[in-house]
Amino acid sequence: xxxxxxxxxxxxxxxxxxxxxxxxxxxxxxxxxxxxxxxxxxxxxxxxxxxxxxxxxxxxxxxxxxxxxxxxxxxxxxxxxxxxxxxxxxxxxxxxxxxxxxxxxxxxxxxxxxxxxxxxxxxxxxxxxxxxxxxxxxxxxxxxxxxxxx
Amino acid sequence: xxxxxxxxxxxxxxxxxxxxxxxxxxxxxxxxxxxxxxxxxxxxxxxxxxxxxxxxxxxxxxxxxxxxxxxxxxxxxxxxxxxxxxxxxxxxxxxxxxxxxxxxxxxxxxxxxxxxxxxxxxxxxxxxxxxxxxxxxxxxxxxxxxxxxx
DNA sequence: TTGGTTGCAAATATTTTGCAACCGG
DNA sequence: CCGGTTGCAAAATATTTGCAACCAA
Numbered sequence: 001x002x003x004x005x006x007x008x009x010x011x012x013x014x015x016x017x018x019x020x021x022x023x024x025x026x027x028x029x030x031x032x033x034x035x036x037x038x039x040x041x042x043x044x045x046x047x048x049x050x051x052x053x054x055x056x057x058x059x060x061x062x063x064x065x066x067x068x069x070x071x072x073x074x075x076x077x078x079x080x081x082x083x084x085x086x087x088x089x090x091x092x093x094x095x096x097x098x099x100x101x102x103x104x105x106x107x108x109x110x111x112x113x114x115x116x117x118x119x120x121x122x123x124x125x126x127x128x129x130x131x132x133x134x135x136x137x138x139x140x141x142x143x144x145x146x147x148x149x150x
Numbered sequence: 151x152x153x154x155x156x157x158x159x160x161x162x163x164x165x166x167x168x169x170x171x172x173x174x175x176x177x178x179x180x181x182x183x184x185x186x187x188x189x190x191x192x193x194x195x196x197x198x199x200x201x202x203x204x205x206x207x208x209x210x211x212x213x214x215x216x217x218x219x220x221x222x223x224x225x226x227x228x229x230x231x232x233x234x235x236x237x238x239x240x241x242x243x244x245x246x247x248x249x250x251x252x253x254x255x256x257x258x259x260x261x262x263x264x265x266x267x268x269x270x271x272x273x274x275x276x277x278x279x280x281x282x283x284x285x286x287x288x289x290x291x292x293x294x295x296x297x298x299x300x
Numbered sequence: 301t302t303g304g305t306t307g308c309a310a311a312t313a314t315t316t317t318g319c320a321a322c323c324g325g
Numbered sequence: 326c327c328g329g330t331t332g333c334a335a336a337a338t339a340t341t342t343g344c345a346a347c348c349a350a
Contacts, residue, residue: 022304023304023305024303024304024305024348024349024350025349025350026304026305026306026348026349028305028306029305044339045339045340046339058306058307059306059307060306060307060308061307061339061340062306062307062308062309062340062341062342063305063306063307065339065340065341066305066306066341067305069341079233081231081232081233081286082231083229083231083237085235085237085314085315085338085339085340086338086339087233087235087339087340097271097274099274099277099278101278102281108277110271110273110274110277111273112271112272112273113271113272113273116269116271116272119266119269120287121247121260121262121263121266121285121287122262122263122266123260123261123262123263124247124249124260124287127249127258127260127287127289127291127292128249128251128289128290128291128292128293128294128295129289129290129295130287130288130289131252131288131289131290132287132288132289133285133286133287133288134285134286134287134288135271135283135284135285135286136231136283136284136285136286137270137271137274137277137280137282137283137284138280138281138282138283138284139277139278139279139280139281139282140278140279140281141277141278142277142278143278144278145278145279172329173329173330174323174324174325174328174329174330175324175325176323176324176329176330176331178330178331179330194314195314195315196313196314208331208332209331209332210331210332210333211314211315211332212315212316212317212331212332212333212334213330213331213332215314215315215316216316216330216331217330220330235313235314235339235340236313236314237314237315
């Protein structure tokens with residue numbers, strides 16, 4: 001299955017999810033979701049807005065914000081933890097972690113090897129009901145390391 | 151060693167760090183650091199500002215922001231990943247993780263048991279130079295679980 | 301038709317910055 | 326005294342909201 005087919009599947013999933021939740025399938029919703037889903041850059045709202053504008057020049061920023069929030073509620077995308085004031089989004093629902101470059105703020109996906117599995121700290125359970133565990137690695141990415149030595 | 155002594159030690163550490171880095175030891179810096187260091191709530195800038203105002207009524211918000219940034223550069227405090235637009239700070243430099251309640255946004259510290267250790271995903275190394283690894287658990291805290299059933 | 305959604309504009313929230321006065325060393 | 330720091334005010338950045346028109350179902 002190629003990436004275009006995967007994307008189409010995801011869009012079908014989104015349509016289903018909308019219907020199931022009494023939400024309408026609008027072109028804006030599709031386009032905004034597509035932008036997040038096809039990017040591996042974990043884009044922020046502004047970036048999504050700029051990209052969507054190419055296809056829908058009349059789209060507005062607030063629609064992008066509202067739509068990203070809706071998509072999040074539908075569990076079709078989620079926010080990536082980052083220490084910056086800008087929220088960033090990810091449509092890859094497979095469990096994975098992130099490497100975040102502290103210099104250029106690029107976010108890279110880290111998938112665990114088959115023999116690794118997420119370990120939940122023992123004490124974590126004592127604080128409440130766990131919904132999600134998230135491992136983040138912060139560091140300097142290869143691209144920046146290379147630029148730094150120039 | 152009681153908590154007040156611990157706090158005083160930290161303040162001495164801060165003074166050292168300031169001197170070593172050509173930064174001045176000002177009462178604002180001390181007070182702002184104290185607020186973060188003595189709280190277990192991982193406060194945001196606004197909260198720190200409100201608390202400091204009680205001791206220094208003339209302190210300004212921007213000083214709080216600037217000081218928090220300085221303290222971060224000195225590695226005396228760090229930002230806690232959270233999905234909200236507000237930055238939150240932690241002065242506990244011991245390696246630990248966080249349980250974040252998705253309902254009330256409270257942040258709880260999780261310390262690993264002696265027999266546990268942080269596992270760095272194998273693939274992580276391929277992205278660059280790792281500076282820091284961060285495990286976050288998101289869920290609903292006991293307090294909220296209790297309130298929800300009322 | 302009708303209620304969820306959009307675009308516009310304005311508001312809010314959070315954080316940052318220019319600058320003159322101030323004060324720690 | 327000197328240069329880092331502060332307080333003030335204003336600006337910048339990121340996000341949210343009220344509302345009338347619009348359009349998916």
